[in-house]
Amino acid sequence: MSEALRPMVKSRLYEQVVERLRAHVAEADLRAGDRLPAERDLATRLGVSRASVKQAIVVLEVQGLLESRHGGGTYLVRDTLDGEPLEQLVERRKRLPEVLEAREALETKLAELAADRRTAAELEEIRRALDFMRDEIAGGGFGVEGDRRFHAAVTAAGHSSLLADFMKAIAGQITESRTESLRQPGRPSRSLAQHTAIYEAIAAGEPRRAAAAMRKHVRTVAKVRLLTWVPED
The missing domain is CATH 1.20.120.530 (GntR ligand-binding domain-like)
Incomplete structure (x- = not known):
């Protein structure tokens, strides 16, 4: 069967948050060492729960793109949030x-x-x-x-x-x-x-x-x- 006709997978909400964060970093021209908005602010702006934002940040941390500092916010490790699927x-x-x-x-x-x-x-x-x-x-x-x-x-x-x-x-x-x-x-x-x-x-x-x-x-x-x-x- 054609690969193009494989079953559709519903996008998870936190995956959509990941894509929005990637777009934000690109549009705002953020660079390594820059800080992202707080989780609460991100959740409010995106209209999602803090849990969805937190999961998105974890995915980007796993890929080595973000670093969360205890009590100090979340920072870019690289100049982009582009990562693997x-x-x-x-x-x-x-x-x-x-x-x-x-x-x-x-x-x-x-x-x-x-x-x-x-x-x-x-x-x-x-x-x-x-x-x-x-x-x-x-x-x-x-x-x-x-x-x-x-x-x-x-x-x-x-x-x-x-x-x-x-x-x-x-x-x-x-x-x-x-x-x-x-x-x-x-x-x-x-x-x-x-x-x-x-x-x-x-x-x-x-x-x-x-x-x-x-x-x-x-x-x-x-x-x-x-x-x-x-x-x-």
């Missing part, structure tokens, strides 16, 4: 826990192996990835490419073709989890510090320490706003 967000939330479980199992072992098997050249490649990530963050970025390079370098240093193949098979899902984690407030610098701890354990040739450092890191990656969000019907 809600359906994609819901699907990613469903698969993320399994991806994170796989990452912990695979990458903890790879870090352990890297501490035992890495060459001097491979250790240097891990260090270069750290430096690249540090420069990205210093320049105002999230450090996504540096993070990718770091984990790829650790995987290569583990010298396990089978584990490397498993990592390659879920590369797309790993990219999703990486991006989801690094856009959490304060996460890039914390991730860099944990990468440094992993590097130091690998450099010291201490497999157990490297595995523990990687496990701690991946469990931090798992602490994302998306997994605390419960989509409403």
